[in-house]
Amino acid sequence: MQNTSASSAQDPAHPAGPDGSPGDETAASPRAARARGVLRGARAPRAVVIGSGFGGLAAAVRLGVRGYDVTVVEKLDAPGGRAYVHRQDGFTFDAGPTVITAPFLLEELWQLCGRKMADDIELRPVTPFYRIRFHDGATFDYTGDAAAMRAEVARLSPGDVEGYERFVRRSEAIFRVGFEELAHVPFGSWADMARIVPDMVRLESYRTVYGLVAKHVKDDRLRQVLSFHPLLVGGNPFSTTSIYSLIAFLERNWGVHFPIGGTGALVKGLVSLIEGLGGTVRCGAEVRRISVEGGRARGVELASGERLAADVVVSNADSAWTYRHLVPPEARKRWTDRRIERQRYSMSLFVWYFGTRRQYPDVAHHTILLGPRYRPLLEDIFEKHVLADDFSLYLHRPTATDPALAPPGCDAFYVLSPVPNLLSGTHWPTAQERYRRSISALLEATVLPGLEGALASSRLLTPQDFQDRLLSFRGAAFGPEPVLTQSAFFRPHNASEDVERLYLVGAGTHPGAGLPGVLSSARVLDRVVPDASKLA
Known part of the structure; x- marks a missing residue:
């Protein structure tokens, strides 16, 4: 998979910009100074970023450093997108990403602004990375120690x-x-x-x-x-x-890390970087459509009717949702409704956030509970789109690392079950409580004894919420499924194939989902978005 072009020969920690110059310079660097100097006395070109997930926030930082006047517009009442933070009953629940890997991708954003992430964020290593519990009760501690x-491995299977x-x-x-x-x-x-x-x-x-x-x-x-x-x-x-x-x-x-204060602390830190560069993050501002004139993105129209003009538009919204609902049909020659519907989409997730009035000190920060079936369960989820009676679970206990995320003597959790996307036809408003109770019964019988009697707080996120609240096509939690025919060139491009000066970041574009993936998608913009000096 080696790319022999001159640009890819750069150190991946120092990607080249579209003009071939280094792409990771700080706000005090010669490149950043040139951008400010060129724009002195002229209107800075405007960039609108749709969505404030990690991809959108990282894109806003990078564009701000490069001299753009950046506005991030977010549908929800607080930034973060899938990294939204729920606070209730004294508990803090990170809604989405909880596994922080490749921390240099985050540190680089602070460096671009002439700051140190360590001054704002405390990342703590987590070990084991995951405690894996098999259906028979046996466990495997997955770590970074060779x-x-x-x-x-020898304990589990000496011959392997x-x-x-x-x-x-x-x-x-x-x-x-x-x-x-x-x-x-x-x-x-x-x-x-x-x-x-x-x-x-x-x-x-x-x-x-x-x-x-x-x-x-x-x-x-x-x-x-x-x-x-x-x-x-x-x-x-x-x-x-x-x-x-x-x-x-x-x-x-x-390694695997977790930020003190939860992943919401990272969101807050990134917002502060954007604002420090003169950018704006507007919440409660849902985009109705992307304005396209002459084949070029010219800004966005909000659900309120307000129009925001822009020289470039970056969508951190779900890629299928972006093309299906935000880009006018007449502007789409590649991403037609038919092509969007024919793509294979990822599974969805059922997530139960809950707090307990007691603590479970023997439960690791990250636990994976494997069910009685592996391949057949995955076939039900991905191929048959059937909501099975059994499940495998990911259990997150952030208070193992940061006790302050729950009241004294309590624990905060979320448990995640991979489930089919909305092609399953499941009516989640009626199915969700039954499914939650099934999960609770398994947890109570395995790693969380007395769970139902210890509950102090509870909330749910279903595939229907992924569609209705997070605007994910078919309620898919990760966009297009990462099969070979939907990877790299075959994924929706970072620079839109249909609309000039429309760019995509996040899970639905290259390189894909996961925190390193969405942060890397914002890095790609350094290569494809014109320098501000060329648009001033």
């Missing part, structure tokens, strides 16, 4: 230690190309895709994640341990391209 991981080591080496090889060389490179043409084909073949990208794992290890439980990562970005391990096996090495390389 010796500890070998010992865990060598195969596990081979898998780690293959994960690193994929990471070196798939993340370091390609995650920050736009795929705007067939030539971009053609250049990486030899490496895709060499790295066996035609295999699925599960297929690559199964090539190296034989034990069924270990195969599950090493293949679940695609579920963190909306993919089925049995159909997601093995490119996503890079996540295993990415976590080992930089």
Whole structure:
């Protein structure tokens, strides 16, 4: 998957801008100073960013540093998008992302503004990364320590230690190309895709994640341990391209972290960066449509009727929602309704946020509870679109790292169950409480005894909420499913194929979902959005 163009030869931590200059300079750097100097005495070009998820906020920071007058418009009453924060009954619940990897992508945004993230954000390493609990009660502590991981593998399946080591080496090889060389490179043409084909073949990208794992290890439980990562970005391990096996090495390389104050602290910090650059974040401002004239984005129209003119528009909204509902049909030649509907979309999520009047000190920060079925359950979710009676769960206990997220003597949690998107036809207003009780019963019987009697706070997020509240097409939680035919060039492009000066960031565009993915999508803008000096 190696791209041999001059731009991709840059260090991935220092991506080139559209003019070939370094893309990671601080606000006090020569490049930033040039941008301000060129614009002195002239109107700074305007950028409107739709949505304040991590991708949108990162894009706003980067555009602000480059001399744009940035306005972020957000439908909800507070910033964050899927990283919204719910506060109730004394508990703080992060609505979305909870696993922080590749922290340098965040630190870089502070550096661009001439600041240090450590002055605003305290990131704490989490170990184990995940405690995986099998249906029979056995556990596996997944960490970044090589010796500890070998010992865990040997305890589970002694005959697979060598195969596990081979898998780690293959994960690193994929990471070196798939993340370091390609995650920050736009795929705007067939030539971009053609250049990486030899490496895709060499790295066996035609295999699925599960297929690559199964090539190296034989034990069924270990195969599950090493293949679940695609579920963190909306993919089925049995159909997601093995490119996503890079996540295993990415976590080992930089670790898994959690910010004190929750991921909402990161949102607050990014908003402060935007405002420090002179930008604005407007909440309660839903976009009705993107204004397109002469094939070019000219701004946005809000649901209130207010119009905001812009020289460039960046959408951090769901990519399918952007094209289907925000871009006028007459302006879409590539992303027609038919093409949008024919894409394969990720699964959705059922999330139960809850607080308890007691603490569960033996529960890790991140726990994965695997159900009795692995592949058949994933087939129900992704292929059959059936809401099954059984489930596998991700349990998040942030108070294991930051007790202040709950009242004294209490614990805060959320439990997430992958479920089909709205193609399942499930009527969630009537199904949600039954499903919650089923999850609660399993948790009570396994890792959280006495749960129902200890509940102090509760709220739900269903696939219907993903569509209605978060404007995700079909309630898919991660946009297009990350199969090979919907990756890189085949994903909605960062620079819109249909509308000039419309750009996309977030889970629905290249490189994909997950916090490193959406932050990298904002990095790509440094290569495709014109420098402010050219629009002044």
